[in-house]
Amino acid sequence: MTIFLPVLYSFRRCPYAMRARLALLVSNVPYQLREVTLKNKPLDMLAASPKGTVPVLALGSGQVIDESLDIMRWALATHDPQGWLAQGALPDMLALIAQSDGPFKHALDRYKYPNRYLLESLGDTTAFANSQREIAAQWLQTLEPRLSKSWLFGNQASLADMAMLPFVRQFAHTDKLWFAAQPWPCLHAWLTRFEASVLFGGVMGRPPSMHTTA
Numbered sequence: 001m002t003i004f005l006p007v008l009y010s011f012r013r014c015p016y017a018m019r020a021r022l023a024l025l026v027s028n029v030p031y032q033l034r035e036v037t038l039k040n041k042p043l044d045m046l047a048a049s050p051k052g053t054v055p056v057l058a059l060g061s062g063q064v065i066d067e068s069l070d071i072m073r074w075a076l077a078t079h080d081p082q083g084w085l086a087q088g089a090l091p092d093m094l095a096l097i098a099q100s101d102g103p104f105k106h107a108l109d110r111y112k113y114p115n116r117y118l119l120e121s122l123g124d125t126t127a128f129a130n131s132q133r134e135i136a137a138q139w140l141q142t143l144e145p146r147l148s149k150s151w152l153f154g155n156q157a158s159l160a161d162m163a164m165l166p167f168v169r170q171f172a173h174t175d176k177l178w179f180a181a182q183p184w185p186c187l188h189a190w191l192t193r194f195e196a197s198v199l200f201g202g203v204m205g206r207p208p209s210m211h212t213t214a
Contacts, residue, residue, distance in 0.1 A: 004060035005030050005031050005032050005060065006029070006030075006031040006032070006057055006058065006059045006060060007031065007032045007034055007057070007058045008020065008021070008024065008031050008032070008033050008034065008055055008056070008057050008071075009034050009036050009042070009045040009048075009049075009054055009055060009056040009057075009058075010033060010034070010035055010036065010054050010055050011035065011036055011038055011054045012035060012204065014054055014055070015166035015167045015169070015170050016053075016054065016055060016068040016166075017054045017055040017068065018166040018203060018204075019068050019069075019072060019162060019163050019165075019166050020055040020057065020068045020071040020072060020075075021033075021055075021203040022072075022162045022166075022199060022200075022203055023071065023072035023073075023075040023076055023084075023162065024071070024075045025199060025202050025203055026075075026076075026080075026081065026082055026084070026162075026199060027075040027076055027078055027079040027080065027081070028079055028081065029075050029078050029079060031057075036054060038054070048064045048066070049064055049066040051066065053066070055068050055071055057071045057074070068163075069097065069101075069163060072159060072162070072163060073085075073159075076159065082156070082157065083156065084157060084158050084159045084161075084162060085158075085159055087151070087153040087154055087156050087157070087158035087159070087160075088152070088153030088154070088158050088159075088160065090159075092153075093152075093153065093158055093159050093160040096152065096160050096164070097159075097160055097163045097164060099139065100163070100164040100167055100168075101163075101167075103135070103139060104136055104139050104140075104167065104171075105167060107132040107133070107135040107136040107139075108132075108136050108167060108170060108171050108174075110128065110129065110132035111129050111130075111132040111133040111136060111171070111174060112170065112171075112174045114126075114128050114129040114132070133174075133175075133178075136171055137182065140168070140171070140184065140187060141184065143186075143187055144184050144185075144186050144187055145186075147186035147187055147189075147190050148186055150186075150189070150190070150193070151190070152164075161190075161194075165190070165191065165194045168187075168190075168191055169191060169194070169195065172191055
C-alpha cells in the first residue's frame, strides 16, 4: 500500500510558513516540503487552497490545512515531544497569539511596508511607519515581564512562543539598531535564544524537497 506523505507548500521567509515548519520539525512528522514562488504559485497548491497563501498542508487523506496555527496544532496533536501544548493553558496561549496575529501584526505590516498603505499614511510614510512601530513596541513591552522566566509561559518553550517569535523576529530585523537599543533585556534574550536554536536553523536552512525531520 502506497503511503503519501503530507505536502507543505511554504515560502522560506514568511513568518506564517516559518511557524508551521517549526511545529512540523519538532513533532518529527515526515512531510514533503515544496518551496513556492509567490509570484508564480503552483497550480496544485491553488487547487488545494484557492486563497493562494502559504502555508498549505495537504494531507495524504485529502484533507487540506491552510491556516498556519491549525497546522501547528495538527502537528503537535500528532506528536509533541517538547510539550509545547502543555506549557500553559491552551485558551491563554491562543489569546496571546491572537493579540500577536491581530493588533501587533497590523502595526508590524505598516511599520515594515509603509508604502503599501499610502491612503493611511496621508503621504508621510516615515511618520506613519514610526507611529506604527510605536504601537507595536508598546505591545512588545507588555511581554517583557512575562519573559522573566525565559519563555512566555515559564521556563520552556510553548506553542505561543513558537507561533509569535517569527513575527517578533520580523519586527526586530526591520531596524536592527533601533530594536537593539530598546530596554527589553528579557525579550532580546528570548529572540536571541530562538535564532540560535537548532530548531530555527533546521527550518531556515535550504532543505531538500522531502523533509523527514528525524
